[in-house]
Amino acid sequence: MVSNKQWLSATTTAVGLLAAMFSLQLSAHTMTVVPSHYVQSKTGGWVSVDVSATNMTFQWDKGIPLDNFKVFTPDGQQGKVGSVYQGKRKSQADVELATEGTYRLELGNGSRFFTSYELKGERKRLMANKKDRAAQLPAGAEKVVTTQGNSRSMAFITVNKPSDAVLVLTNKGLEFQFDRHPADIVATEEVTVTLLMNGKPAAGVELDLSRDGELYRNEPERMHHKTDASGKFSFTAPVAGRYLLEASYQADVNNELADKVREGFTLSFEAALP
Template structure:
């Protein structure tokens, strides 16, 4: 069970399931004490937290090194229920595993009573929309799935805000999250705390619980969501933000993040 201490939100709901599959990355280890250690990573698109359902392509899986450099992960296998990767972490510091979709634009419209779509921004769509198209709307989209792994000494290069898209920040380093201690998270859009970010917090083992123990939240003006994990284990946060946009490229913006992390024993 999760013990909530402070949640800045407009609604708080318990939920047993989500309407769509969630893509998550699950490292075998989040904290290591030996250089050159290997970890395995499971990845799946699934309805239940950390219960694999559909294997996914790992072509975009990248490893961010503690110094900020990025390398492609090449030792991968895509299975029917889950995909897997093997990764060796050479030196000390905090690494970041990430699968991210680049910024993209999706235009939907109606033609002869049918809803259709094309990949184009507002400027590009003018030459691509068929005659008679109506109810035209362009959405700017971006998504990130990530997890941090620390070898020996935690470092901060990769956990600092980059100021682009939807990001999560905290005064507690990912390697230092402990059960029975409050965790305060801030959801930022383009480097600033963002109200209206909707998310779900869940944790491993829900297959064996009558109550999945999920918490749905929506951030207030400070962009914050706080909770106290009652038990150690592996947790999942999936969050998204959607709003109208007055940019030259899109009518709406939609950002999403999926973050897995470990809570250590007190």
């Protein structure tokens, strides 16, 4: 078992922030990046990646543009994405696995700013930071708040031999660190995760863990967690299969661009048979 491997930068939003990141139509959805395979034994193959905005875990609801979909190869460099397709229910991309090691797949637009305000009792918003909002706010605007949001949805694929270049922390924004490599998550074994904000433990961050097959269960069986004072929480995948981990973080800030920050991530992964 590989231990204490650093997992990558993970700046993403909570569900409500997705509207600001992609489109107002996606505000009630969760973004997911789901490869056809999480582990492969040979180089030279391909995986198909499903990308969608969803209401239920791994049930595709809305295809989205893939202009900001990226693949990072085992050496940590950005690689080439194969053919892409945007459908009504989901989008797809092909990724070639030319070399052994661990790849990172991600979708994200980087930092975005939106300003919410109230005008004659009605809540409104515009896409602007604190510097730019004054010129755009209408006369009489009240309860003005500017939020900086960061969004990223991800997955990892390992070919033959795990590697760490795409997992290294940057100490910027909300990031996560697992106690093992993504290829080593096994059902019924406890996994401990540490969340950090700008390199420091992020306490009180709420997370949801859901698994495939919600559509066919009377109960969603989602697991809810919150990080402790050291930024840690633990989970155990009850059965083998695909899982989705979602985290959201928000805090007040006082800088020239924003009054609040909202960050989080969605990560799809596979728990292997014990």
